[in-house]
Amino acid sequence: MLCLEHEIYDRLIYGDRLDCYLSGALVHSTPRGSRAADNRHALDYRHFIDSLKRKPQAFRGFAFRDALFPREAYRRTWEKLETQLTQRQACKTIVGLLELAGHHGVEALLAERLDALLEAGELPDLKQLRDEFAPRQARCPEVVVEMPPVAVYDELLDKVAA
Structure with a gap:
């Protein structure tokens, strides 16, 4: 404890x-x-995302790489990326996909999309998938607070005391 x-x-x-x-x-x-x-x-792939983002090419040689794939769709996507892109592009894309899945809570939805892309013979477009799945930063409304003059509080206190 x-x-x-x-x-x-x-x-x-x-x-x-x-x-x-x-x-x-x-x-x-x-x-x-x-x-x-x-x-x-x-192994939980979420524990490795931040380190892999700094050095995405380390993904290719990682001893337990296959244990990092949260679902079969991610493994199959990696295999396709590895054969059709340069090592640098493939590693950067799969690490980006794992980050999107792990940090934004869209692992299952993204896996379904990856399956659909693989079935269509297409490679995933990381920018497009981020735009689709990553939460957008909501703008906080600007709040303006106008403080009343102190004399108003004095009037309230006089009314309460009476």
Whole structure:
């Protein structure tokens, strides 16, 4: 159990998963993989996105690259990108797709779109997919607050006192 800034963090390790709690509430659960037992790897692609964005070409040589694909559509897209684009373009595109899926919560919808593109024999256009799936930044309305003169408060206090 860890205590950081008055919040209590607790981890429970089970044979098949790791559960993380914050002040008694489950905030994260992740499956465990044991190389010795069954040669599985429990990797979450979201944990690697920011590092891969800095060096997208590292994706091609990553030892556990195939474990990073969240769905089959992403793996098939990578295979097509790798054969039809330069190494640099292919890596940059797949890392961009993984970022879009992971950071914007559109993993399943994007996978469906990738399947449709693959079926049509087309490569994904990262800019077009970002425009379609990434949330747009909403402009905050400008709020103007006009403060009344202090004399108004004095009048209110006089009325309350009377």
